[in-house]
Amino acid sequence: MNVAQDAGLIDALSRLLRPVMRLLFPELPDNHPAQGAILMNLSANMLGLDNAATPLGLKAMRELQELNPVKDTATNSMATFLAINTAGLTVIPFTIIGYRVLRGSHDPAATVTGTWLASIVSVSVAVIASRWLSKLPQFRIPHSEVAVAAVAGDSRTNMEDNR
Amino acid sequence: MPTSSQVLQVFEAASQWAVPTVIMLIILTALYRKVPMYESFVTGAKEGFGGAVMIIPYLVAMLLVIKIFIASGMLDDIKYALGAVMRAVGLSGYTDSLDLLPLALTKPLSGSAARGVLLEIFDLHGPDSFLGNTASIMMGSTETTFYVMTVYFGAVNIKKLRHALPACLLADAAGIIASIVIGYVLYGHR
Numbered sequence: 001m002n003v004a005q006d007a008g009l010i011d012a013l014s015r016l017l018r019p020v021m022r023l024l025f026p027e028l029p030d031n032h033p034a035q036g037a038i039l040m041n042l043s044a045n046m047l048g049l050d051n052a053a054t055p056l057g058l059k060a061m062r063e064l065q066e067l068n069p070v071k072d073t074a075t076n077s078m079a080t081f082l083a084i085n086t087a088g089l090t091v092i093p094f095t096i097i098g099y100r101v102l103r104g105s106h107d108p109a110a111t112v113t114g115t116w117l118a119s120i121v122s123v124s125v126a127v128i129a130s131r132w133l134s135k136l137p138q139f140r141i142p143h144s145e146v147a148v149a150a151v152a153g154d155s156r157t158n159m160e161d162n163r
Numbered sequence: 164m165p166t167s168s169q170v171l172q173v174f175e176a177a178s179q180w181a182v183p184t185v186i187m188l189i190i191l192t193a194l195y196r197k198v199p200m201y202e203s204f205v206t207g208a209k210e211g212f213g214g215a216v217m218i219i220p221y222l223v224a225m226l227l228v229i230k231i232f233i234a235s236g237m238l239d240d241i242k243y244a245l246g247a248v249m250r251a252v253g254l255s256g257y258t259d260s261l262d263l264l265p266l267a268l269t270k271p272l273s274g275s276a277a278r279g280v281l282l283e284i285f286d287l288h289g290p291d292s293f294l295g296n297t298a299s300i301m302m303g304s305t306e307t308t309f310y311v312m313t314v315y316f317g318a319v320n321i322k323k324l325r326h327a328l329p330a331c332l333l334a335d336a337a338g339i340i341a342s343i344v345i346g347y348v349l350y351g352h353r
Contacts, residue, residue, distance in 0.1 A: 057311070058318045059210070065319040072322045079327035082315060086271075086308040087334040093303035099282060100299060105290035111299040114345045118304035122338030129333040133326035 013039055024084070024127060025077045027067075034063035038081055046091045057085060076134045083126035088119055221317030225310060229272045238265050259294070260343050266298055267339045271308040271332075297346025304338045 013036060021028065021035050028034055037060035044053035060081060068075050093115050100108035133139055193200050242264045249258055266284065270277040281302050288294040308331045316324060 054314065057315055061315045061319045062210075065321070072320065074316065074321050074323065074325045074327050078316075078321070079325060079330055082312060082327050083330040083334050085315075086306040086311050086331045088304045088306040088338055090303055093299075096281075096299050096303050099278070099285065100290045100295075103282065103285040103290045103295075105295075107291065110291070111296050111303065114296070114300040114342070114349055115303035117345050118300050118338055118341040121341035122304055122334045125337035126330060126334035130326065130330035133330050136326065139326040 025080060027075070027077050029067075032063065032067070034060060034067065034077070037063050042084065042089060045085065046089050076130070079134065080127065080130040083130040084123060087122040087126040089123055090115060090119055217318050221313045225313045226273075229276065229309075232272065233269065233276060238268060241268070257347070260297070260346070262288075262294055263298055263301060263343065266301055267305075270302065270305045271335050273310065274307045277302060277307075293346060293350045296350045297342060300345060301339060301342040304342055305335055308332070308335050 017039055018030065018035075021039070022030075025035070025038070037056060041053055041056040041060050044056055061078065064075060064078050064081065065071070067077070092112060096111070096115075097108045100111075190200070193203075242261055245264065246258055246261050249255065249261070262284065266277060266280045269280050281298055284298045285295050290296075290299070312324070312328065312331060316322075316327070
């Protein structure tokens with residue numbers, strides 16, 4: 001991941017998918033390393049590479065934390081990222097097909113289309129719910145905390161809130 | 164016209180080659196751009212290890228809660244109560260989907276527990292039955308939400324989750340309901 005980043009590969013990938021990212025994470029500045037890390041994590045998840053996805057996801061969280069004005073509170077981008085991540089994006093659910101084969105299924109891949117449809121529903125709900133819930137008063141970040149964080153010298157990381 | 168198992172074999176091969184190909188591509192590009200590869204790799208590995216150690220306490224707490232929940236037998240009580248509610252509102256024709264409840268409730272908590280539940284459904288009803296097929300869809304379209312949230316937020320020390328938990332749970336609920344509906348549409352009532 002680090003080598004890929006230094007080689008400029010991640011930048012190329014995020015440039016390619018920038019319109020999608022801008023739609024999903026309107027608060028992330030363009031070209032921020034968080035974009036690349038999020039993309040890598042989601043791609044690993046889609047390929048079903050769960051073990052590879054976790055370190056990439058943690059990297060994305062660290063990058064998002066850099067932009068966070070209130071360090072102990074989740075940002076909108078973090079919530080959206082987690083919601084999409086836990087909505088279970090998959091291209092081919094290999095492990096499940098494997099279990100079906102193991103238990104003698106006649107058509108182990110039969111449920112792939114159904115899985116896509118259900119995933120589309122849950123990912124859409126994830127995006128809409130995280131956007132909508134972030135606007136509710138009980139989930140707003142208290143303004144006093146943002147101000148305190150800014151005074152404390154974190155003004156560099158303040159851009160996410162001011163956008 | 165290729166059969167679904169042939170298509171599947173192509174996908175499976177593609178997925179097996181995905182990781183080595185990506186790694187080779189990264190190394191070749193790095194060579195081409197003359198990146199100091201070893202230094203870059205070591206820096207990244209150091210970061211990764213730090214992250215892994217950071218999440219251990221959160222992981223231990225999470226796993227303990229999951230064990231207690233499963234051992235307490237609360238699942239059966241919830242299933243019984245939901246069944247009564249469904250019969251009361253006239254959905255008694257759909258109570259067979261309640262056998263999927265253990266899967267729906269364990270999947271957000273633990274991947275390995277959910278795998279056990281899925282295999283049990285396969286053993287009891289067969290993988291090609293309504294329940295087997297629907298369980299497969301449900302398993303594939305949901306994630307281990309609580310595990311991911313604990314680890315990801317724990318790693319960067321975030322304690323106030325704001326709307327992250329309800330948003331993730333809504334997405335899970337949507338995935339579970341969607342898989343049951345799709346299951347009934349595609350495989351329901353023989």
